[in-house]
Amino acid sequence: MRVTRQKVAENRERVVAMAAKLFAEHGFEGVGVDAIMDGVGLTHGGFYKQFRSKQHLAADALAQGLAASAEQMKKHKTLAKYVQSYLSPRHRDNPGEGCLIAALATDVARQSDEVRDELTAHLPGAIERLAKLTGGDDPADAHQKAVLALSGMVGALVLARAVNDKALSNAILAAARGGLSGGASLKTGAAP
Amino acid sequence: MRVTRQKVAENRERVVAMAAKLFAEHGFEGVGVDAIMDGVGLTHGGFYKQFRSKQHLAADALAQGLAASAEQMKKHKTLAKYVQSYLSPRHRDNPGEGCLIAALATDVARQSDEVRDELTAHLPGAIERLAKLTGGDDPADAHQKAVLALSGMVGALVLARAVNDKALSNAILAAARGGLSGGASLKTGAAP
DNA sequence: TGTACATCAGTGAACGCGCGTTCACTGATGTAC
DNA sequence: TGTACATCAGTGAACGCGCGTTCACTGATGTAC
Numbered sequence: 001m002r003v004t005r006q007k008v009a010e011n012r013e014r015v016v017a018m019a020a021k022l023f024a025e026h027g028f029e030g031v032g033v034d035a036i037m038d039g040v041g042l043t044h045g046g047f048y049k050q051f052r053s054k055q056h057l058a059a060d061a062l063a064q065g066l067a068a069s070a071e072q073m074k075k076h077k078t079l080a081k082y083v084q085s086y087l088s089p090r091h092r093d094n095p096g097e098g099c100l101i102a103a104l105a106t107d108v109a110r111q112s113d114e115v116r117d118e119l120t121a122h123l124p125g126a127i128e129r130l131a132k133l134t135g136g137d138d139p140a141d142a143h144q145k146a147v148l149a150l151s152g153m154v155g156a157l158v159l160a161r162a163v164n165d166k167a168l169s170n171a172i173l174a175a176a177r178g179g180l181s182g183g184a185s186l187k188t189g190a191a192p
Numbered sequence: 193m194r195v196t197r198q199k200v201a202e203n204r205e206r207v208v209a210m211a212a213k214l215f216a217e218h219g220f221e222g223v224g225v226d227a228i229m230d231g232v233g234l235t236h237g238g239f240y241k242q243f244r245s246k247q248h249l250a251a252d253a254l255a256q257g258l259a260a261s262a263e264q265m266k267k268h269k270t271l272a273k274y275v276q277s278y279l280s281p282r283h284r285d286n287p288g289e290g291c292l293i294a295a296l297a298t299d300v301a302r303q304s305d306e307v308r309d310e311l312t313a314h315l316p317g318a319i320e321r322l323a324k325l326t327g328g329d330d331p332a333d334a335h336q337k338a339v340l341a342l343s344g345m346v347g348a349l350v351l352a353r354a355v356n357d358k359a360l361s362n363a364i365l366a367a368a369r370g371g372l373s374g375g376a377s378l379k380t381g382a383a384p
Numbered sequence: 385t386g387t388a389c390a391t392c393a394g395t396g397a398a399c400g401c402g403c404g405t406t407c408a409c410t411g412a413t414g415t416a417c
Numbered sequence: 418t419g420t421a422c423a424t425c426a427g428t429g430a431a432c433g434c435g436c437g438t439t440c441a442c443t444g445a446t447g448t449a450c
Contacts (some may be wrong), residue, residue, distance in 0.1 A: 001443065001444045001445055001446090002443090002444065002446045002447085003445075003446075004446070004447095005446085005447085032435075032436055032437080033436075033437065034435095034436075043439095044437090045438095045439085045440085046438095047438090048438070051427085053431090054437065054438090056437095069435080177440095
């Protein structure tokens with residue numbers, strides 16, 4: 001049964017969005033084509049009318065998810081506020097609605113160049129946006145701080161998700177939040 | 193053909209070590225039981241004489257790999273030196289010989305409780321060891337710095353591995369190295 | 385605007401391969417005497 | 418110390434399931450007149 005051109009485009013968008021969500025929750029290898037198609041109420045046979053392969057979908061899903069993450073970042077006025085929401089228990093507990101970088105970080109490294117290219121293209125912009133949020137004067141310094149903030153946020157979220165103990169997980173989030181929100185210095189032996 | 197008791201124990205160790213290496217390189221789902229057994233010159237049929245399941249091996253391999261990572265950390269006298277080696281291109285390019293936390297970070301979150309327990313048990317000790325390396329006076333402050341350093345190191349290494357562009361990857365490592373070695377402060381608007 | 389045909393998104397069954405797991409078998413090791 | 422038997426780590430084939438991909442088919446949409 002054929003379908004409106006508009007419906008076709010809609011369906012494709014929905015498949016990509018569902019894939020981004022499910023990949024974020026279970027990893028690239030943890031989700032099958034049938035689960036994604038089921039998720040949007042279609043059958044898996046039609047998948048290959050829309051995508052050349054699962055890998056191509058993965059690239060599209062990563063691109064869409066990263067774009068959504070960028071929008072998310074723009075909602076926050078200061079680095080501290082962004083860090084607070086990024087390192088919140090809510091974000092930790094809902095990878096499907098959260099940052100794709102943290103959700104798929106180690107997975108991406110094992111995917112095809114096509115998939116890795118998407119993250120590679122996205123990162124410089126994300127770092128630049130973070131650098132603006134840090135509000136420093138020296139651009140080089142702001143850039144370094146941005147890389148540090150991004151690394152710390154991704155690393156802390158990933159660790160908080162990997163750990164099996166809620167108290168430890170919360171402690172990691174809290175410590176990283178405190179450190180990245182502007183309170184602490186990383187300089188060794190810093191004292192007032 | 194039966195085998196010496198000592199040989200049995202040796203073989204088991206070698207299987208676990210090979211598993212840790214291969215898991216670190218390709219992820220838990222990216223390595224089959226046959227590949228692991230092939231790697232140590234055995235056939236895959238005998239696997240279940242040594243391990244109850246692939247998941248049980250994963251837990252053992254993670255435990256052994258994390259212990260090895262702890263030994264690695266002890267070789268370094270200062271945080272700065274540890275950061276330098278952790279965030280080196282050499283470490284980035286050899287996940288099989290490197291830190292299991294960074295290699296399997298997002299994978300662990302999707303594994304069974306048995307596997308996640310291993311990381312959960314390991315992290316507090318790792319943070320404490322890092323806290324001692326920071327050399328601060330205030331224990332609470334040292335703890336926060338340690339969590340921040342661990343998060344930043346893991347996050348930066350993961351990002352550097354995920355990215356498909358060597359220049360960008362090197363830049364991430366360099367910026368994080370600079371920021372975590374004690375040079376920069378994360379305090380917003382820090383100026384001399 | 386209405387009609388006739390071509391197109392093609394979606395369906396559901398099937399294929400083929402990989403992988404975790406099982407099993408009957410082997411033959412050297414471990415043990416009991 | 419030597420002999421006879423039991424044990425069991427390792428072998429290699431096989432099983433069963435899941436998953437990515439293919440394919441013949443359907444019927445509503447798009448198009449040509």
